[in-house]
Amino acid sequence: MKVSDSAAKTLVWAENLSKVYETPFGKIEAVKKVNLEVKKGEFVSIIGPTGSGKTTLLNLIGGLTVPTEGLIFIDGCYLGGLGDEEISRFRGEKIGFIFQFASLIPSLTVLENVCLPSFLLRKRSKEAILTRAKMLIERVGLSGNEASLPFCLSGGEQRLAAIARSLINQPELILADEPTGDLDEETEVKVIDLLHQLNYEEKITFILVTHNLKLAARGNHLFEMREGKLTERDKGNL
16 A cells, blocks of 8 residues: 555554444444544653543554554554564564553563563574663663562562563554553652653653543643544643
C-alpha cells in the first residue's frame, strides 16, 4: 500500500481504526472509528473509564491486535501489509511495551529479564546486549539489582525493571498501559518522571494510558476514550 504524505511524516497514524469482537451475546465495538496522529518525540496521554477501549487501542497501535476496519501506520509502515513474522520483528525493532503489570519472568534475574527482548531479536552480540542492559538498569535506578530475581524487588522496582526492558531495543515508540496503576503516589510520580525524562532526553515517543488526570495533563496532548471513541481534551479544564 502506498503511504500517504501525512502518514509518512508522523510516527503513529491511525485512520478510521475500529475493532469489533464477536461474543455469544452479540458484537462489542471496543474501538470506533478512531483517528490519531502522533508526531515523533511527542508524549500523548489517554484517559477514560474501565472498558472504554484504551487497552484495545494500544494493542491495535502496537500490532498485537488486528483491526476490524481502518488503517494503522507506524513510521510510515502500513501494519496491515505485514505478515506474522514481519510484524513481530517490526514490533521488536520499533516499539517498546510497558504493560499494566510488570510481567517479569520470575525465574530470570533482572539483567536477564531486561536482555530478553534483544536476545529474541538477535540483531546484536551478547556482549553489546549485556552492556546496554546494564546501562539501562543503572539509568532507571536499579544498580546493584542485576542478579536479583523479581520477587526480591518491590512493586515500584519491578516496574522500573520493566521500563528498562522496554528500552533494550532502542524503540522509537513506547506504549504504556497503566504502568503505575498499582503503585503508591510517591512511586507513581517517580515512574512518570522517568518516562518524561526519557521522552525529553532521548526523544522517545510515548503513548500513555493512565487513570491519573494530573499525570496525564503533563503530556503534549491529552485524549479521552469513552465507549470506544477517542476525543482530544483541553488540559486546562482538568
